[in-house]
Amino acid sequence: MTKRALLSVSDKTGLVDFAKQLQQLGYELVSTGGTKKVLEAAEIVVTGVETVTGFPEMLDGRVKTLHPNIHAGILAKRDNASHMQQLKEAQIVPIDLVVVNLYPFKATIEKPTTTQAQAIEQIDIGGPSMLRAAAKNFAGVIPVVDPTDYTKVIAALQAGVVDQDFRKQLAAKVFRHTAAYDALIANYLTTEEFPQQLTLTYEKQQALRYGENSHQKAAFYQNAIPSAYSVVTKQLHGKELSYNNIKDADAAMKMIREFEQPTVVAMKHMNPCGVGVAATLSVAWDKAYESDTMSIFGGIIAVNREVDAATASKMHELFLEIIIAPSFSDEAYAILAKKKNVRLLQADFSRKDQADQFETISVSGGLLMQEVDKKVDTPADFTVVSKKQPTKQQLAALAFGQHIVKHVKSNAIVVTTDTQTLGIGSGQPNRIDSTKIAVQKAMSKAGYENAIMASDAFFPMDDCVAYAAKHGIKAIVQPGGSIRDQDSIDMADKWGIVLVTTGIRHFRH
Numbered sequence: 176m177t178k179r180a181l182l183s184v185s186d187k188t189g190l191v192d193f194a195k196q197l198q199q200l201g202y203e204l205v206s207t208g209g210t211k212k213v214l215e216a217a218e219i220v221v222t223g224v225e226t227v228t229g230f231p232e233m234l235d236g237r238v239k240t241l242h243p244n245i246h247a248g249i250l251a252k253r254d255n256a257s258h259m260q261q262l263k264e265a266q267i268v269p270i271d272l273v274v275v276n277l278y279p280f281k282a283t284i285e286k287p288t289t290t291q292a293q294a295i296e297q298i299d300i301g302g303p304s305m306l307r308a309a310a311k312n313f314a315g316v317i318p319v320v321d322p323t324d325y326t327k328v329i330a331a332l333q334a335g336v337v338d339q340d341f342r343k344q345l346a347a348k349v350f351r352h353t354a355a356y357d358a359l360i361a362n363y364l365t366t367e368e369f370p371q372q373l374t375l376t377y378e379k380q381q382a383l384r385y386g387e388n389s390h391q392k393a394a395f396y397q398n399a400i401p402s403a404y405s406v407v408t409k410q411l412h413g414k415e416l417s418y419n420n421i422k423d424a425d426a427a428m429k430m431i432r433e434f435e436q437p438t439v440v441a442m443k444h445m446n447p448c449g450v451g452v453a454a455t456l457s458v459a460w461d462k463a464y465e466s467d468t469m470s471i472f473g474g475i476i477a478v479n480r481e482v483d484a485a486t487a488s489k490m491h492e493l494f495l496e497i498i499i500a501p502s503f504s505d506e507a508y509a510i511l512a513k514k515k516n517v518r519l520l521q522a523d524f525s526r527k528d529q530a531d532q533f534e535t536i537s538v539s540g541g542l543l544m545q546e547v548d549k550k551v552d553t554p555a556d557f558t559v560v561s562k563k564q565p566t567k568q569q570l571a572a573l574a575f576g577q578h579i580v581k582h583v584k585s586n587a588i589v590v591t592t593d594t595q596t597l598g599i600g601s602g603q604p605n606r607i608d609s610t611k612i613a614v615q616k617a618m619s620k621a622g623y624e625n626a627i628m629a630s631d632a633f634f635p636m637d638d639c640v641a642y643a644a645k646h647g648i649k650a651i652v653q654p655g656g657s658i659r660d661q662d663s664i665d666m667a668d669k670w671g672i673v674l675v676t677t678g679i680r681h682f683r684h
């Protein structure tokens with residue numbers, strides 16, 4: 176019996192060759208309007224779908240293939256005598272191969288000028304119905320959604336065996352494809368912030384050599400509709416990004432994009448190890464570097480101005496994993512690219528509106544989702560709770576410290592001037608240890624005499640204030656909110672130093 180293939184595709188890549196080969200293999204081809212036209216133009220004989228359904232396409236193409244003559248032809252179980260008898264009685268010819276790809280909904284909504292009405296017209300109904308039917312009945316029907324599979328399908332047909340494993344893979348691909356397609360539509364129409372079902376669509380961006388460690392397999396998936404603020408930016412030079420690189424680069428980008436003045440962020444294992452702000456990038460680099468000349472080794476650098484030759488020469492002296500910048504001057508690029516491995520990434524800094532509103536993290540058995548912490552504290556958020564009042568310079572430094580500390584893993588304590596980190600204590604399970612680390616690191620640095628200390632969360636007792644004051648810190652900022660806040664205030668007053676609260680916690684666990 177002649178085999179029948181139904182072809183109805185929006186993406187016509189490879190269609191003509193595929194159809195010719197199917198015809199050579201003895202398939203009768205059935206097609207919808209546009210697909211038929213392309214095939215006929217290539218002098219391929221095709222039966223119009225309306226000949227099979229007995230109905231012309233109607234409602235501007237909203238109904239073309241939605242008919243029992245199509246769907247029964249796909250869905251009948253080939254090994255079920257009753258099904259096959261019913262087809263015979265209804266004079267329905269079985270369809271053995273379904274080649275469908277869908278209206279380009281994603282490409283449509285990616286265009287900024289697309290209206291809702293235009294987007295809705297690009298929701299494919301007939302295509303997914305045929306694909307899902309064929310995929311459900313993969314035991315008897317070959318479902319093909321991806322033009323890159325045409326070659327494999329032809330090879331299998333020519334070999335005379337399209338085995339169950341291959342059919343199952345094709346079917347799984349169909350259901351992944353239609354699920355992702357529907358998820359995009361759902362997200363396009365959804366206005367709720369935390370909907371009952373979370374339907375996210377990601378596409379494999381990159382197979383990774385390994386995960387956090389070399390014995391862990393890994394891959395990187397990117398939002399189906401990536402934003403200009405995606406962690407995946409243009410890589411200009413260097414080795415392929417690793418799993419850890421992507422995480423660190425993401426943390427560095429999230430941080431640098433919050434700074435307006437020329438700024439250098441040195442990131443290490445998801446924590447900043449040095450941040451400098453200055454009138455020029457080259458001086459900002461010096462400040463970030465001097466913050467911690469040891470930890471920056473092997474670090475990820477993010478800057479918010481074009482890298483110039485002067486800054487590049489200094490960077491080039493160190494081993495750095497990644498440098499992220501809005502651009503690199505030709506001279507800077509030539510200097511940095513001398514090292515074949517360093518990854519140079521060009522990131523967009525101009526589209527703040529494209530920064531993610533929400534972030535998710537996987538936990539065993541689920542996902543946690545929250546709004547991104549976009550709050551940057553300023554002196555307007557400060558309440559001075561000590562007797563001693565801050566100077567203007569101290570206020571600026573307290574604001575800078577607060578800005579840094581929200582990007583440091585809790586318990587986070589930083590010691591800074593108004594433009595430079597001097598000591599960062601990160602990720603300790605108690606606040607006093609983070610305080611000791613930050614203060615100890617800072618004490619030997621130039622500028623310490625004017626340094627302030629910032630804390631991401633309240634002080635549960637007065638020990639951190641006592642330690643800082645004893646070691647020469649003259650102003651401290653913290654959210655406040657502990658039942659023992661008064662102890663910390665009393666301690667600040669005892670030492671005659673400034674204590675400021677913000678009322679806003681910035682945990683980063």
Ligand SMILES: NC(=O)c1ncn([C@@H]2O[C@H](COP(=O)(O)O)[C@@H](O)[C@H]2O)c1NC=O
Nearest residue numbers: 185207209210237239240277278300301302
């Ligand atoms: N309405 C239908 O019955 C229907 N049947 C198939 N399609 C889609 O029409 C497209 C192909 O149309 P054409 O061959 O006219 O270019 C394919 O993307 C296919 O998924 C349909 N379109 C939308 O639902």
